[in-house]
Amino acid sequence: MSLTRGRRAEDRVREVLKRVVSVLESGGDPFTLDVVSLFDELREVLLELEDWGLALDAETVRRIAELIKRQEEWVEGRTSTLSLYPFLALVKLASLQPRELALEFLRAWRPVVSLDVLSLSDLFLGLEYLGTRFKPVRPVLLEEVPVFEDYALESLNLPEVIDEAREELLKTLKDEGRVGYLDFVKGDIIKAYAVSLACSEGEASLEIDPLSGEVYVVPPREGEYESIAIIVKVDEHAET
């Protein structure tokens, strides 16, 4: 048997040992390693091992036995806790306030980190999409405009109500700089109309966060105007 073959076999055993020890020391899920395939790997090189290699092999087998014991304990522990999980989850859901829920979530959350890039083909795909979007629009006839029965418009002093909403918006913008569109509108058509009016008259503008898609109302800005549609309320009848 050549020295190199013996050394190579020894290296493979050492590699298996390293993996087992790393899982044991991490204290994590002992089932991340497949015991059967570990033994298969050891069996493959067993005949090529020399004295020191055999000692290493014995140590590896001892450590795998330790891993199996850890697996047994882990299964026992999990069986008892898993039966309580549904109950614990419901208790937590019922007892915590939204802010506390968010804090609990942050404790358990390790979000993916990545940066968006755009390939040339994606860029062309986007241009193609935009090309198909801007088609001539059929004029809307007055009879087709939906009537929102939730609002008895005749009973409202519409200009006054809209002015109030607009003033509230401008005050919020002055105090906070910007406000989430949905936070301000809260499904209220009058407020949605007031935002639309303020934007049309150059008193406010909209900003869309490119990552989250969240729409914000901001003070008026320089630049070209474009029209966007926002869903205000999803209900039996869709209103925009």
Next chain:
Amino acid sequence: MPRPRKPSEKLRKAARLLLFRVHGRPGVKGWELRRVLGKDYLDVVKSLNEYLSFLGLEVIAVDEEGNRLSLDSGSAGLSQALFLVVLKDQLTLTEAKTSGWRVDDLAILAATLLYLTSNKGKAPRKVVLGILKGKFPSWRVEAVLDRFVRLGYLEERGESLAIGWRAKAEVDLEKLVGISKKPPEEE
């Protein structure tokens, strides 16, 4: 803590592959890393982990369902795995808000995951909506759920909602369910 040496070209290449994405779904498959970095790609990933840990980041491997896999599972076992870079440490509420997350949205996701966990990972959408509308403004819930489905945190299966691959990859659901003795510190 020893100062890291300048990373090799292979490490820089691995970082570029893992951190930049073009498609909606983040991460790189094991076989893709192997093709670009060579057969010792797992060693390169582990070395990259040492550098990333200085920045509070780490590379993890998950299967198609989002379940975490050990980087010690061997290169053959990880060829179909998805490699992702995740935060190693907890985000504070202020940091999450600065990154564009809303407290309400995080709470809605937490509540949905808790309910789905209590229901073996899946529940009818209508039922989930009913529970959420009892706790959050109803005008917001539906839009937020749709957004989390798009992001992969939730999965739509017919009329039901299930825990998505991304929630399994990013959220330690056992930690979320477990009642903590000590409330987390807030910045």
